[in-house]
Amino acid sequence: MSDRPLPSDASADDAPRDFLRDLVTADVQAGTHAGRVVTRFPPEPNGYPHIGHAKSIVLNFGVAEQFGGACHLRFDDTNPTTEDPEYVTAIERDVRWLGFAWHGSTRFASDYFGRLYDCALRLIRSGKAYVCSLSEEEIRQHRGTVTEPGTPSPYRARSVEENLALFAAMREGAFEEGAHVLRARIDMASPNMKLRDPLLYRIRKAHHYRTGDAWPIYPMYDFAHPLSDAFEGITHSFCTLEFENNRALYDWVIAHAWEQPAALGAAPGQTEFARLRLSYTVLSKRKLLALVDEGHVDGWDDPRMPTLSGLRRRGVPPRAIRQLCEQVGVAKANSTVDIARFEHAIRDVLNPEAPRVLCVLDPLEVVLENLPADHRETFDAPLYPRDIGKAGMRALPFGRRLFIERDDFQETPAKGFRRLAPGRAVRLRHGYVVRCVGVEHDPASGAVTRLRCVCDTDSLAGPPTDGVKVHGTIHWVAADDAVAVAVRLYDRLFTAEQPDRGKLGEDFRTFLNPASLTEVVGQLEPAAPALAEAGPVQFERQGYFAADRPSSDAPSATDADGRQVFNRVVTLRDTWAGRAAP
Ligand code: ATP
Ligand code: MG
Numbered sequence: 227m228s229d230r231p232l233p234s235d236a237s238a239d240d241a242p243r244d245f246l247r248d249l250v251t252a253d254v255q256a257g258t259h260a261g262r263v264v265t266r267f268p269p270e271p272n273g274y275p276h277i278g279h280a281k282s283i284v285l286n287f288g289v290a291e292q293f294g295g296a297c298h299l300r301f302d303d304t305n306p307t308t309e310d311p312e313y314v315t316a317i318e319r320d321v322r323w324l325g326f327a328w329h330g331s332t333r334f335a336s337d338y339f340g341r342l343y344d345c346a347l348r349l350i351r352s353g354k355a356y357v358c359s360l361s362e363e364e365i366r367q368h369r370g371t372v373t374e375p376g377t378p379s380p381y382r383a384r385s386v387e388e389n390l391a392l393f394a395a396m397r398e399g400a401f402e403e404g405a406h407v408l409r410a411r412i413d414m415a416s417p418n419m420k421l422r423d424p425l426l427y428r429i430r431k432a433h434h435y436r437t438g439d440a441w442p443i444y445p446m447y448d449f450a451h452p453l454s455d456a457f458e459g460i461t462h463s464f465c466t467l468e469f470e471n472n473r474a475l476y477d478w479v480i481a482h483a484w485e486q487p488a489a490l491g492a493a494p495g496q497t498e499f500a501r502l503r504l505s506y507t508v509l510s511k512r513k514l515l516a517l518v519d520e521g522h523v524d525g526w527d528d529p530r531m532p533t534l535s536g537l538r539r540r541g542v543p544p545r546a547i548r549q550l551c552e553q554v555g556v557a558k559a560n561s562t563v564d565i566a567r568f569e570h571a572i573r574d575v576l577n578p579e580a581p582r583v584l585c586v587l588d589p590l591e592v593v594l595e596n597l598p599a600d601h602r603e604t605f606d607a608p609l610y611p612r613d614i615g616k617a618g619m620r621a622l623p624f625g626r627r628l629f630i631e632r633d634d635f636q637e638t639p640a641k642g643f644r645r646l647a648p649g650r651a652v653r654l655r656h657g658y659v660v661r662c663v664g665v666e667h668d669p670a671s672g673a674v675t676r677l678r679c680v681c682d683t684d685s686l687a688g689p690p691t692d693g694v695k696v697h698g699t700i701h702w703v704a705a706d707d708a709v710a711v712a713v714r715l716y717d718r719l720f721t722a723e724q725p726d727r728g729k730l731g732e733d734f735r736t737f738l739n740p741a742s743l744t745e746v747v748g749q750l751e752p753a754a755p756a757l758a759e760a761g762p763v764q765f766e767r768q769g770y771f772a773a774d775r776p777s778s779d780a781p782s783a784t785d786a787d788g789r790q791v792f793n794r795v796v797t798l799r800d801t802w803a804g805r806a807a808p
Pocket of ligand 2: 270
């Protein structure tokens with residue numbers, strides 16, 4: 227080991243530590259990659275990124291930042307039939323939204339098609355690859371099993387000249403799909419199935435969103451990925467555990483297909499870490515696509531989706547996502563993270579940031595009988611509770627008619643009920659103490675339609691003058707000043723902790739939560755819409771809410787009646803903790 231010093235923040239006490247960072251630290255100290263640290267985030271542009279991808283983004287960009295290195299954004303776009311530029315745009319936007327900037331321009335594996343082809347030629351010339359003309363099915367049969375070795379393909383012995391000629395003809399488009407493939411010549415008896423003459427190229431007569439019809443053959447992931455890493459001088463190639471068996475092939479491809487420039491030091495190396503799994507959530511792109519296509523949600527950016535665009539639309543701050551990923555850390559064993567931890571991280575970030583406002587979600591009218599009809603008054607109300615220590619006030623209008631929350635009143639108060647009831651008094655948040663003196667009902671249904679109350683106008687700064695007992699503080703809005711808004715109360719999308727692992731093998735759709743979205747018309751204090759322009763606000767006693775923005779540059783959405791839409795980001799406490807497991 228050299229005594230090369232580490233970049234200062236890599237050794238800082240608060241810098242994250244895990245087995246990957248230990249590895250990078252050791253490599254830097256040993257000068258393995260000439261001291262360089264270059265990582266990459268390598269998405270396939272075949273879907274919208276989700277919170278699982280965020281873990282990989284936070285890791286790759288985080289390591290680069292911590293060690294003073296660079297992180298590349300490279301699209302692994304070698305599969306023309308599933309890829310789309312719409313996904314490229316979404317992924318770039320979401321990486322930026324998370325707060326990261328990649329080094330240099332966006333990179334694409336498809337930019338390397340020419341170089342990859344040359345690498346394939348190098349393998350053929352050295353007798354390390356051959357054109358195989360078995361069908362896909364025959365190749366599978368020849369592969370053997372974990373306990374039995376495979377059988378060599380009858381085409382394995384083709385001469386270099388024949389292979390070069392056939393591969394050139396493949397590249398010219400002379401053959402139909404499936405007629406031939408290019409395979410590595412490694413070891414048909416290897417205990418690692420990935421090394422049993424894996425496919426390197428196949429014929430695909432498909433239009434590629436970037437290279438058009440220039441290529442009738444496409445490289446396989448196991449060929450393109452390690453070489454793309456090598457071309458870019460990546461030092462540490464982090465991927466999820468399911469690629470553990472691919473590592474030997476990764477090393478083989480780089481060792482035999484690439485001519486390594488000496489200046490870079492060692493070749494890139496792959497290291498696996500556990501993927502993020504989140505309870506009450508599915509993260510497979512195929513399943514997320516099914517939710518969108520089958521209309522279970524309203525698009526990729528539906529606020530119930532675990533996609534980054536969905537979380538953004540819901541109002542989740544990117545910092546909460548980074549915080550979760552950092553807290554979860556990276557490990558070598560798969561485990562499921564409780565979604566309650568994510569919700570906790572969201573509250574943690576929003577608590578000191580979100581201004582407090584008042585919104586009534588299920589309004590019950592109150593008339594203050596001792597005030598004149600035209601009574602108008604405004605209270606100066608702080609935007610933050612004292613413990614947050616932030617300045618800021620807004621004017622809170624008050625008048626004779628108010629709305630309070632329907633369940634803050636009980637005509638026959640249950641034992642322990644500490645809010646409004648006939649004859650009882652409560653304090654209006656930031657306002658007066660009011661006492662209920664009468665209840666009006668709908669003659670047909672018997673439902674409470676309005677409360678008659680009196681207000682103690684001497685109680686603003688202190689206790690009520692008549693010594694009446696105050697049963698708690700409730701939120702409210704002045705009926706004549708409140709703004710009607712559409713409030714979307716989002717809940718978890720699934721009712722089961724592991725929707726894709728039903729005990730009876732149920733389909734994940736079985737566990738869709740029918741109550742994942744409830745829409746109500748709320749009454750919001752008039753200062754709130756402007757405050758919500760800057761970010762989520764807290765509706766006191768209700769949760770954190772964000773003005774709906776379907777895409778970042780669109781104005782806040784309105785419902786069919788022109789009311790502004792607010793999305794519930796998260797409740798104020800974990801409402802699922804006590805629930806029986808379904
Ligand atoms: P699919 O869902 O189709 O299997 P994928 O989620 O692996 O695909 P990619 O676009 O290949 O999609 O992923 C880009 C990067 O994000 C990869 O390095 C992958 O390992 C990583 N990644 C994907 N899902 C997770 C996850 N749940 N946790 C951590 N990293 C992930
Ligand atoms: Mg993948």
